[in-house]
Amino acid sequence: MLEVISLLLRGIQPLLVPICFVVAWTVTILAVLSLWTAARDSVTTAKQMHQIPCTGCQYFTDNYRLKCTVRPSIANTEEAINCLDYQAKTNPYLY
Known part of the structure; x- marks a missing residue:
């Protein structure tokens, strides 16, 4: 069983760095987009409330x-x- 897990980890290891890179940038981009959307909605609401x-x-x-x-x-x-x-x-x- 340990040999199978070890073989599987050795096979996946070259793909881990690119996968982690893509996942990290995806999370970062989604966080920035979420902040941008919240700021845009806040400005829209504030403009309407000032009327x-x-x-x-x-x-x-x-x-x-x-x-x-x-x-x-x-x-x-x-x-x-x-x-x-x-x-x-x-x-x-x-x-």
Whole structure:
């Protein structure tokens, strides 16, 4: 049994270095692609979240219990991007 395993290992040994080389680079490339995809998705999400106008609205209360006095269910969500009730703050002390 030991002779068979020894013979098998001697037969595979020349292929181990190229196989390990390919596997190592594949893992490295997949890790870089994964990081790139995560960064790209984060930037896309951040751009969309910056379109939410709630903090500059007259009706935004900046209170975690009642964020908006007109439409509290959609305040600070993607649904608020095209809010029909949006009114820009006119009083500089409300910022």
